[in-house]
Amino acid sequence: MLDYGLDMSGVERDLALPDLVAEGDELDALVAAQTDWSKPTPAAGWTIAHQIAHLASADANVLIAVRTPQAFDAVLKQAEAAGSQYADLDAAEGAAKPRSVLLEQWRTGRTEVAAALRDVPLGHGFPWYGSQLTAALMVPLRLMETWAHGQDIFDALDVSRRPTNRLRHVASLGVLGRELSFYAAQLPTPAEPFRIELTSPDGQAWVWGPEDALQRVQGSALDFCLRVTQRRSRAETDLMAVGEDAQKWLDIARVFL
Secondary structure: OOOOOOOOOHHHHHHHHHHHHHHHHHHHHHHHOOOOOOOEOOOOOOEHHHHHHHHHHHHHHHHHHHHOHHHHHHHHHHHHHHHHHHHHHHHHHHHOOOHHHHHHHHHHHHHHHHHHHHHOOOOOOEEEOOEEEOHHHHHHHHHHHHHHHHHHHHHHOOOOOOOOOOHHHHHHHHHHOHHHHHHHOOOOOOOOOEEEEEEOOOOOEEEEOOOOOOEEEEEEHHHHHHHHOOOOOHHHOOOEEEOHHHHHHHHHOOOOO
């Protein structure tokens, strides 16, 4: 199940595409300068090579879904057969490739994904894991995953990462993924509206939800994105919540199953 209930326009997709490209380019500059991709990252058992292999594999699957959707059934069957080990096994297979080969594969794949998502008709749906998606949603999802796995690599290398306003796409998915968070935790989705107030990297206010909502979350956009992508625990962030449901959400927040 992956349903963010999004109704995104072509304008929003076109605005997000350059940010998706920029996110990949930033991570590329970091990893291309590293000759040793065997360094472990915060994800248990995953090296830098595993992280890049995962991104490259996901891009390849996006291209299958968009270009030959009928062939995506084979991808789903492979994932079903591997079960909870699917991501680990898939990443390990890619990580075993020579660094230069894996880097070129990732570069080529993400370039083709950006072009494919730019050209696909806005209302055209294509299969994904447990859902039907459109390019309008896949673009920020690819950006979110690139940013999140990139964070693992930045952390592994102990390199400071300057947050950018590209985080708006990740934060939006985090807000829209509230229902997903409660679903994954096997909890009923709160019916009461939420108000989310985040401070962007350049000091702007990013807000969602009615101003008079009793359930409220406040903090920096960076910490919110780190939390919903599960790169930081709640205690490691500056996030504050008012209301029982808002408190629970920060405990279980996620943007993926």
